[in-house]
Amino acid sequence: MKIFLDSANLGQIRKYHDIGLVDGVTTNPTLLSKEGGDPQEIMGEIVRLVHGPVSLEVISTEYEGMMQEGRNLSRFGKNVVVKIPMTADGLKAVRQLKNEEIKTNVTLIFSPNQALLAAKAGASFVSPFIGRLDDIGEIGMDVIRDTVEIFRNYKYEAEVLVASVRHPLHVIDAAKLGAHIVTLPPDVLGKMITHPLTDIGLARFLEDWKKLKQTNPKIALTT
Numbered sequence: 001m002k003i004f005l006d007s008a009n010l011g012q013i014r015k016y017h018d019i020g021l022v023d024g025v026t027t028n029p030t031l032l033s034k035e036g037g038d039p040q041e042i043m044g045e046i047v048r049l050v051h052g053p054v055s056l057e058v059i060s061t062e063y064e065g066m067m068q069e070g071r072n073l074s075r076f077g078k079n080v081v082v083k084i085p086m087t088a089d090g091l092k093a094v095r096q097l098k099n100e101e102i103k104t105n106v107t108l109i110f111s112p113n114q115a116l117l118a119a120k121a122g123a124s125f126v127s128p129f130i131g132r133l134d135d136i137g138e139i140g141m142d143v144i145r146d147t148v149e150i151f152r153n154y155k156y157e158a159e160v161l162v163a164s165v166r167h168p169l170h171v172i173d174a175a176k177l178g179a180h181i182v183t184l185p186p187d188v189l190g191k192m193i194t195h196p197l198t199d200i201g202l203a204r205f206l207e208d209w210k211k212l213k214q215t216n217p218k219i220a221l222t223t
Contacts, residue, residue: 001070001174001175001179001180001181001182002023002024002052002056002180002181003021003022003023003180003181003182003183003184004022004023004024004025004026004052004053004161004183004184004191005022005024005025005026005183005184005186005189006025006026006027006031006163006165006179006183006185007025007027007031007185007186008031008034008035008039008042008043008046008183009031009034009035009037009127009186010028010042010045010046010049012186013046013049013050013198014049015186016161016189017049017050019021019189020187021189022050022052023052023053024051024052024053024055024181024183025046025050025054025055025183026053026054026055026083026105026127026161026183027043027046027054027055027056027083028057028083028165029057029059030105034086043056043073043076043083043139044076045072045078045200046065046080047076047077047087050076050079052079053079053080053081053096053103053105054076054079054080054081054142055081055082055083055105055107055125056073056076056080056081056082056083057082057083057084057107057212058073058083058084058085058093060088060136060207061085061087061089061119063089063092063093066084066090066093066198067093067096067097069082069096070082070084070093070102070104071102072101078131078182080103081103081104081105081124081125082097082102082103082104082105082135083104083105083106083107084097084104084105084106084107084123085106085107085108086106086107086108086109086114086117086118089218090106090122091106091117091118091121092117094106094121094122094123095121095122097122098121098122098123098124103124103125104122104123104124104125105124105126105127105161106118106121106123106124106126106127107129107163108127108129108131109126109127109129109143110128110129110130110132111143112146112147112150113142114126114167115128115150115151115160116147116150118155119156119158120199121156121158121176121216124157124158124159125158125159125160125161125181126138126158126159126160126161126171127161127162127163127183128143128144128147128160128162128163129163129164130162130163130165130170130174131163131164131165131166132164134166135206140164140170140210141170141173141177143175144160144162144174144179145177147160148160148177148178149178153177159180159181160180160181161180161181161182161183162174162179162181162182162183163183164183164184165184165185165188166188166223167188167191167192168188170182170184170188171184171188171192171202173211187207
């Protein structure tokens with residue numbers, strides 16, 4: 001399963017990109033607004049830094065505006081994916097952008113029906129928001145389970161991109177269901193790396209090695 005970072009923070013993106021964990025990035029207007037500065041410059045830097053897909057979102061809600069913004073965003077680089085909202089005008093834009101060989105990510109999906117329509121329209125990625133469903137008492141992973149099954153049945157090219165990830169268990173559940181991608185905030189990715197038993201074990205190993213060096217001078221001289 002591929003891991004995308006859901007962030008517009010260049011420092012965090014560089015950090016996890018340098019480790020080799022980032023297969024792509026997703027952004028949105030909210031994330032960009034948190035960073036301050038010129039969003040155009042930030043988007044351009046992310047596209048240059050990350051070799052995988054980078055989702056950049058349109059602001060328009062009307063077809064013509066989406067098309068103009070989508071074309072402009074695609075000029076940032078060949079790895080740009082235009083993020084389009086799940087609306088009737090959005091689906092129309094997805095179809096036309098595909099005809100122009102511009103990849104799209106349909107966002108704000110909350111049902112398998114919406115995911116199916118996005119795939120039929122020609123989306124490259126569909127993004128069900130599981131955390132927001134959980135927040136209102138629904139089971140977000142049910143949407144992932146049904147969407148993955150539907151896409152397998154009909155061999156849709158669109159990839160299931162699990163969004164609104166709240167914690168590492170969401171990642172495991174999505175992977176078990178066969179989702180293609182998860183996009184997650186930097187803090188969730190950080191939690192996936194760490195475990196208290198790893199910290200305890202490492203501290204114990206280092207302490208034992210220190211004791212061994214103290215009792216064996218030859219080791220102390222060669223290390």
